[in-house]
Amino acid sequence: MNKLKSGMWISVLLMSMVLLSGCLNSETPAEKMHTVLEDAVAAEKGFEEQQTPLVELEKQEKELYDQIIALSMKEFEEIQKLSDEALASADQREEHMNEEKQSIDASKEEFQKIPDLIEEMEEEELKSEAQQLYDTMMDRYELHDTLYNQYSEALNNDKQLYELFKTKDLQLEQLEEQITLINDSYEQVLETNKKFNEKTADYNEIKLSFYQAAGLNVNTEDE
Numbered sequence: 001m002n003k004l005k006s007g008m009w010i011s012v013l014l015m016s017m018v019l020l021s022g023c024l025n026s027e028t029p030a031e032k033m034h035t036v037l038e039d040a041v042a043a044e045k046g047f048e049e050q051q052t053p054l055v056e057l058e059k060q061e062k063e064l065y066d067q068i069i070a071l072s073m074k075e076f077e078e079i080q081k082l083s084d085e086a087l088a089s090a091d092q093r094e095e096h097m098n099e100e101k102q103s104i105d106a107s108k109e110e111f112q113k114i115p116d117l118i119e120e121m122e123e124e125e126l127k128s129e130a131q132q133l134y135d136t137m138m139d140r141y142e143l144h145d146t147l148y149n150q151y152s153e154a155l156n157n158d159k160q161l162y163e164l165f166k167t168k169d170l171q172l173e174q175l176e177e178q179i180t181l182i183n184d185s186y187e188q189v190l191e192t193n194k195k196f197n198e199k200t201a202d203y204n205e206i207k208l209s210f211y212q213a214a215g216l217n218v219n220t221e222d223e
Contacts, residue, residue, distance in 0.1 A: 029120035030214035033130060036117065037207060040110040040137075046103030050096040057093045061086050061158065068165055076168060083165040090159050097155070101148050108141045129213055133206045140199040147192045154185035 027035075064086040071079050114134045121127040161178045164170055211218050 028214075029117045030126065030130075030210075030216060032120075033114060033117045034211065034214075034216055034218065036110060036113050037133075040107045043107040043110050044103055047100050047107070050100040050103075054093060054096050054100075057089050057096070061089050061093075064089070073168070080166050083162045086162045086165075087159060090155055090162065093155055094152070097148065097151060101144075104141065104144050104148075108138075111137055111141075126210075126213055129206070129210050133203070133210050136199065136203045136206055140196065140203055143192060143196040143199055147189065147196055150185065150189045150192055154182065154189055157182045157185050 064082050068079055068082050068086075071082075073079075111134075114130070118127055118130045118134065121130060157178065161175075161182060164174060164178055
């Protein structure tokens with residue numbers, strides 16, 4: 001079973017297609033829900049793929065920042081060069097964040113098929129667990145929206161800092177003010193990211209419980 005981390009076949013015979021169609025039509029709401037849940041996870045593959053490059057770019061910018069503040073104004077041309085490199089890195093981070101957001105949005109679009117399937121369920125206990133699963137995931141999507149907005153703001157603050165470094169008459173007070181702004185914004189990012197990861201863990205736990213309650217024989221090796 002796929003697990004959220006904080007991934008088809010084609011029938012070529014007409015008869016097989018007819019038989020397959022009959023099987024799909026006989027699926028229980030829980031079985032249909034299982035398919036939607038796993039499709040939602042698959043849609044987040046792009047989200048997972050952005051994590052490593054984002055971390056690498058953040059490290060790269062930290063190294064550039066350290067180099068910049070180690071220079072004197074006599075080396076202003078080098079400061080400008082390094083600042084431009086940092087700006088380019090920040091632009092790449094923005095691209096990765098946008099790709100991450102598109103992946104999460106695609107997952108959310110898939111997941112919004114769930115309420116109709118919940119309505120089809122007859123067993124109240126299973127219906128209640130399915131609703132809890134849905135609500136948890138929707139909370140997770142909302143947290144990611146917040147996280148995306150906060151990270152975007154922090155990233156813009158980084159860009160403003162790199163632009164400040166390119167100012168020849170930069171005052172220490174301006175620099176300190178911008179760095180404080182950046183630190184505050186990333187504190188918000190870290191706090192929301194923690195909540196997002198906790199909600200992801202909650203979702204994975206509830207999903208496993210739902211599968212067990214529904215009597216679905218699924219592969220739990222990735223749990």
